[in-house]
Amino acid sequence: MDVLQAIRERRSVRNFREEPLTREQLETILEAAVWAPTGGNIQAWKFVVVTDPRRINDIKAFSPGMLPVPAALVVACSDLERASSRGGRLAAEVLTICDVSMACQNMMLAAHALGLGSCVIRSFSQTGVARLLGLPESIRPELLVALGHPVRMPPAPRRRPQHEVVHWEAYGREPV
Amino acid sequence: MDVLQAIRERRSVRNFREEPLTREQLETILEAAVWAPTGGNIQAWKFVVVTDPRRINDIKAFSPGMLPVPAALVVACSDLERASSRGGRLAAEVLTICDVSMACQNMMLAAHALGLGSCVIRSFSQTGVARLLGLPESIRPELLVALGHPVRMPPAPRRRPQHEVVHWEAYGREPV
Numbered sequence: 001m002d003v004l005q006a007i008r009e010r011r012s013v014r015n016f017r018e019e020p021l022t023r024e025q026l027e028t029i030l031e032a033a034v035w036a037p038t039g040g041n042i043q044a045w046k047f048v049v050v051t052d053p054r055r056i057n058d059i060k061a062f063s064p065g066m067l068p069v070p071a072a073l074v075v076a077c078s079d080l081e082r083a084s085s086r087g088g089r090l091a092a093e094v095l096t097i098c099d100v101s102m103a104c105q106n107m108m109l110a111a112h113a114l115g116l117g118s119c120v121i122r123s124f125s126q127t128g129v130a131r132l133l134g135l136p137e138s139i140r141p142e143l144l145v146a147l148g149h150p151v152r153m154p155p156a157p158r159r160r161p162q163h164e165v166v167h168w169e170a171y172g173r174e175p176v
Numbered sequence: 177m178d179v180l181q182a183i184r185e186r187r188s189v190r191n192f193r194e195e196p197l198t199r200e201q202l203e204t205i206l207e208a209a210v211w212a213p214t215g216g217n218i219q220a221w222k223f224v225v226v227t228d229p230r231r232i233n234d235i236k237a238f239s240p241g242m243l244p245v246p247a248a249l250v251v252a253c254s255d256l257e258r259a260s261s262r263g264g265r266l267a268a269e270v271l272t273i274c275d276v277s278m279a280c281q282n283m284m285l286a287a288h289a290l291g292l293g294s295c296v297i298r299s300f301s302q303t304g305v306a307r308l309l310g311l312p313e314s315i316r317p318e319l320l321v322a323l324g325h326p327v328r329m330p331p332a333p334r335r336r337p338q339h340e341v342v343h344w345e346a347y348g349r350e351p352v
Contacts (some may be wrong), residue, residue: 003182003289007208007282030342032183034335036281037296041333048343055345095298097270098319101277102296105212106183109285113179120213120278122271133347143274157217159210166206167224169231171309 001113010108011156013117014067016148020051021072025114029147030074032110036103039095044083045103046139048075055132062128063144065121071148074107075129076100081138100142107145117150177289186284187332189293190243192324196227197248201290205323206250208286212279215271220259221279222315224251231308238304239320241297247324250283251305252276257314276318283321293326 026049033047050056050073059073060066078096087095108118121144129141202225209223226232226249235249236242254272263271284294297320305317 105278
């Protein structure tokens with residue numbers, strides 16, 4: 001699938017069929033994740049792939065924003081120890097979340113290219129999910145990516161008109 | 177260009193030819209930005225596109241990480257007022273940076289699809305760049321995306337092996 005088409009057509013999908021993802025699909029999605037750029041090439045991240053419905057359900061209890069159980073869930077985490085030892089405070093406090101977010105966008109585009117739906121979720125208890133997965137203290141779950149076969153593709157949510165959000169040459173200047 | 181190919185082949189490009197980008201190229205890249213998902217569809221972002229070499233040079237003074245002047249620079253900002261009024265503290269403190277990061281990844285993939293190079297930069301003075309661009313206090317520059325015609329495509333930086341960063345079903349469990 002064309003990259004610009006994937007970027008335009010990807011939607012946040014919250015309702016999934018029960019059909020599981022194949023190992024190959026998941027591997028393609030995870031490969032996409034780790035090709036995202038990372039600050040100083042530190043790659044201070046960890047991705048926990050969960051497909052066990054019971055475990056996904058347990059995570060869902062900490063994530064009120066998640067709708068019916070997706071076929072798979074990627075818990076995208078910062079590795080704070082690696083970030084801070086290799087990149088200092090900026091890396092641990094800011095770059096990790098940027099890097100993880102870019103990796104999640106890659107995963108969602110890859111999922112879309114495979115005909116799958118996805119949704120990124122931040123409204124969950126980081127402490128709860130960390131405990132449930134037995135994460136060490138230095139591994140902080142930042143974002144969840146729900147994955148599955150979409151029941152249907154939702155319509156595009158309203159986008160703000162470009163002139164409201166894109167400024168040419170200077171802030172507040174009207175488009176030329 | 178195929179989306180998975182773009183994800184795999186995109187590199188952080190830091191050396192650009194002098195050739196400018198066309199308005200159409202920039203518009204395609206900015207369109208890609210605003211198709212990224214945003215928490216609660218709040219779209220609390222602003223993108224300032226700078227192509228004036230003098231102005232880019234001024235920004236470069238606040239950004240030690242930026243190499244020779246790129247053909248264009250997108251200053252990707254959070255709109256903290258919009259985020260906090262529509263999504264509260266979580267939106268202003270966390271979702272904005274996630275949203276802006278995902279938008280930047282879309283821009284870099286779109287640039288790559290157009291045969292252009294890009295590099296995302298976080299090591300700059302947010303205060304300095306905000307002052308230079310005359311941004312209101314509620315508009316915070318989060319990331320810079322340098323854009324241009326690459327002098328050459330750099331080789332892929334070393335990626336950590338998948339088993340170091342991808343965990344299946346549980347943290348620390350070896351691949352099955």
